[in-house]
Amino acid sequence: MTTDGAxxxxxxxxxxxxRGDLAARKLFPGLYRLAAAGRLPEDYAxxxxxxxxxxSDDDFRDEVRDGLRExxxxxxxxxxxxxxxxxxxxxxxADDGSDLAAHVRxxxxxxGKGSDDDVRRLVYLSVPPxxxxxxxxxxxxxxxxxxxxxxxxxPFGLDLESFEELDHDVHEVFEEKQVFxxxxxxxxxxxxxxxxxxxxxxxxxxxxxxxxxxxxxxxxPETLAMEGRGSFYESTGxxxxxxxxxxxxxxxxxxxxxxxxxSADAVRKARAAVFRxxxxxxxxxxxxxxxxxxxxxxxVEEDSTxxxxxxxEAWVDNDRWRDVPFLLRTGKAMAExxxxxxxxxREPDSGVFxxxxxxxxxxxxxxxxxxxxxxxxxxxxxxxxxxxPATMHLDLxxxxxxxxxxEAYERLLLDVMEGDHTLFAHAEETRRLWEVCQPVLDDRPDxxxxxxxxxxxxAALDLPPGGWRLGGRDGD
Numbered sequence: 001m002t003t004d005g006a007x008x009x010x011x012x013x014x015x016x017x018x019r020g021d022l023a024a025r026k027l028f029p030g031l032y033r034l035a036a037a038g039r040l041p042e043d044y045a046x047x048x049x050x051x052x053x054x055x056s057d058d059d060f061r062d063e064v065r066d067g068l069r070e071x072x073x074x075x076x077x078x079x080x081x082x083x084x085x086x087x088x089x090x091x092x093x094a095d096d097g098s099d100l101a102a103h104v105r106x107x108x109x110x111x112g113k114g115s116d117d118d119v120r121r122l123v124y125l126s127v128p129p130x131x132x133x134x135x136x137x138x139x140x141x142x143x144x145x146x147x148x149x150x151x152x153x154x155p156f157g158l159d160l161e162s163f164e165e166l167d168h169d170v171h172e173v174f175e176e177k178q179v180f181x182x183x184x185x186x187x188x189x190x191x192x193x194x195x196x197x198x199x200x201x202x203x204x205x206x207x208x209x210x211x212x213x214x215x216x217x218x219x220x221p222e223t224l225a226m227e228g229r230g231s232f233y234e235s236t237g238x239x240x241x242x243x244x245x246x247x248x249x250x251x252x253x254x255x256x257x258x259x260x261x262x263s264a265d266a267v268r269k270a271r272a273a274v275f276r277x278x279x280x281x282x283x284x285x286x287x288x289x290x291x292x293x294x295x296x297x298x299x300v301e302e303d304s305t306x307x308x309x310x311x312x313e314a315w316v317d318n319d320r321w322r323d324v325p326f327l328l329r330t331g332k333a334m335a336e337x338x339x340x341x342x343x344x345x346r347e348p349d350s351g352v353f354x355x356x357x358x359x360x361x362x363x364x365x366x367x368x369x370x371x372x373x374x375x376x377x378x379x380x381x382x383x384x385x386x387x388x389p390a391t392m393h394l395d396l397x398x399x400x401x402x403x404x405x406x407e408a409y410e411r412l413l414l415d416v417m418e419g420d421h422t423l424f425a426h427a428e429e430t431r432r433l434w435e436v437c438q439p440v441l442d443d444r445p446d447x448x449x450x451x452x453x454x455x456x457x458x459a460a461l462d463l464p465p466g467g468w469r470l471g472g473r474d475g476d
Contacts, residue, residue, distance in 0.1 A: 005034070008417055010043035010111040010119045012104060014144070016135060017126030018048025018089065019060075021228075022153070024067035026184075027124065030409040032068055035083055036076065037404070039414055045107045048089040049100055060089040094134030101142035121148035122416055128235065129158055133169040140173035149416050151180045154245040155236055156425075159441050160434040167427055180416050181425040185246040185339075185366070186253075187408030187415075192423075193370035193396065194253050194341065204362070207345070209320045217327045217342040218250045219470050221334035225291065225452070230299035233332075237306045239288070242330040244437045248275070248314075249425070250366070251326055254341060255316050264421040268429070275432040277318040283443045285313040287460040290447040291333040307447045308332040311460035314436075327464040333452040335471060339366035342469045353377075353387055359466065369405055370396045 013031070015023055034040045054060040061084040068075060088107070092100040108119040123144065127135055132152065139145050150170070157163030170179060185191055198204050207213070220242065226233060233241070252271045259270035289309030295302055309331030316326065345360040365371040372394040380388035406414070415423060448457035455461065455471035 005038055005040045006042050008041040010108075011041050011045075011122055011417060012108055012111065012119060013044065013046045013122045013124070014100075014104065015046065015048050015124045015126070016092075017050060017124075017153075019050050019052070019054060019063060020126055022126050023048070024063075025071055026407075026409040027126070027413070028064050028067055029071040030407060030413055032072055032075075032079065032083055033407065033410055034414060036079055041417070043111045044086060045111060046083075046087045047100070047104060047107065048087065049092045050089075051091060051093045053091045054089055057088045061087055092138070094131065094138050097138045097142045097144070101144055104144060119147065120417070121146075122151065122413075123148050124151040124153075126153045128232070129155055129162065129166065130235070132166055136170055136173050145173050145178070148174070149178055149180060149419065150174050151182050151416055154181070154183055155240045156181055156245075156430050157434065158236065158240055160431070160438045163431060163434045167431070171427075176427060177421075179427070180412075180421065181427075181430060182412055183245050183249050183425055184408040184412060185249055186423040186425075187406075187412040188339075188366055189368060189396075189405040189408075189411075190339075190364065190366035190370040191250060191253055193372075194364055194366075195256065197364075197372065199258060208343075210322055210324045212345055213324055213343050214346045215325050215327060215344045215465055216251075216254055217329070217340070217344070217464060217469055218247050218254070219328075219338060219340045219342070219468065220247060220250075220330040221336055221338055221455070221470065222330070222332055223334060223337045223453075225333040226294070226297040226300070228298065230297040233308065234300055234304060234306055238308055238310045238330055238332070239437065239440065243310050243312070243328060244433050247328045247330060248278075248433050248436070250341060251278070251314065251316075251328065252429075254343070255321055255326070257320065262422070267422050268426050272426060272429045272432070274316065274318075275429050275436070277316050277321075278432070278436050279315040279317050280436050280438070281312060281314065281440050283440050283445055285463070286440050286445055287311045287457055287463065288445050288447040289331060289450045289457040289460065291331075291450055291452050293333075293452060305447055309334075309447070309450060309456045309460070311456060311463050312440075313463060325465065327468070329456070329460065329463075329468065331450075331456050335453055335455050338470055340364070340470055341366065344466065344469075361469065363469065368407065370394075 015027060017023060048060055054063055064084060064087060068080060090100040090103045112119045125132060125135055157166045198208055252274050255274045256270050259266040288307035291308050294300060294308055295304050311329040314326040314328060341364040343362040361375045363373040374392040376390055377387045378390040380386040412423060448459055450457045
C-alpha cells in the first residue's frame, strides 16, 4: 500500500451527496487527514454534486469548513485553505449531468496541464439505493465512466431482486474491476487486525475451528436513535442497513479460510467461499425489534413496522464451522455503543479440575485501535489449588503508541485511488448475502417492542447458548 501521495497520478474526486451527513462527518474529514499525512496525490481536485445548489462554490466551501470544524480537532488553517481551494460544486441529477460533465473535463485539463489522459476519476455515489441506477446511467451518458473508479455506498439494493437490477445497471456502464462496494467495517484497523491475529499467530490458528470454539458473537449495539435518519431507516431498516452488510462482513472475517496470501484476489475469493457456505437464514431464529418512541421520530410513519433491532442465529456449513452458531445482534437506542466479537471456547476435555462455571472467551473490540481480551481460568493465589477467572489484555494503541492508524474511510478512499479491491465486496459476495437474508425478507417476523437504553426485546436475550456477552454479565 502506497503511503506517499506523490506516487499517485492526478485525481478528480467526484462526490455525489456531497452536502449530506456522510460527506460532512467522514469523507471530507478523511480527505483532510489524508492530505495532512501527505497521502493524497500532488495534483487533485474535489467536485461536489447533488440536486440542490449551495449557492456558490464559496458557499459550499463554507459548508465543508464547518463540517471539518465539527469533526477534526486542531485544524491546520493552511491545510484547510489548500483543501478548500481544490473544492467546487455543480448540481446534477439522473436526468441532467451536462454542466457537471463539462466542469469535470475543464478541471481535468487543468490538472493534466492540457492533457487529461493521465487524470483518474474517483466517483463516489452516496445516494439512496433507489437513486443508484439513474445516477449510474447518467454517468454513462455523459462519458464520466471513462478512467473512473466507482464507489457505491451500502445497502447495495434492498433485496435480492433489486440487487440484481442494480448490478445489471452498474455493469451496463462499468466493468467489475472499476466498481468498489464500500463497507467501512472492512476498513477498520481492528477488523484487519482480526485477520492478522489469527493467521500470524500459532497460538490462535490451531484453535480457530469447531473443535475448540463453541459459538461466535458479533455484537454491534448503538446508543444513538435516529438522529435525523428516520426517512432513511423507513426505506431500509436494521436488517438491510447493518446485517446484510457490516455484520455479515465481520462474520466473513472471523470464518475466513486461509487465503494463502494477502492480495485482493485471494482474500476476496476466500471471503466469497465462506459466504457460499452460510446457510440461508431461518426466520424462526431471527428476532426483530422496534424501540419505544421510534414512530414519533421525524419522517417516520405513525404505524411503521420497520425494525430498529435485529438478533439472529447463522450457520456456516463447512468442515471448519459446522454446528457452531454465529449470533449476530445490532440495534438503535440500546444500552451501549460497542463493536464486539466474542469467540466462546468449549470446555476442555480434561477432568483434572471440576467445572467452576467460567467460560474461556476471546474478545475483540473493533475500536479504532484494536483491543483484544482473553478471559480464562488460572490458579487463585494461596495454598489451595483453586481456580479463579483471569483476563489478559492487548491494546495495540498502547503497544504501538507512535503508529497512527487510518480511520476506515481514510483507508478505503486511499485503496480506491490505488485500485486495491482487497477490502471491498465483490458482486458475487453481495449477491450471496442477499440470498442468505431473503428468507427473512419473504417471511418477516413482527418487530417486538423494546425500551430505549435496554438490550433489545426479551425474546433475543437467550438466543445464544449461554447468553450474550454484552448485557449478559455484571460489568459487561
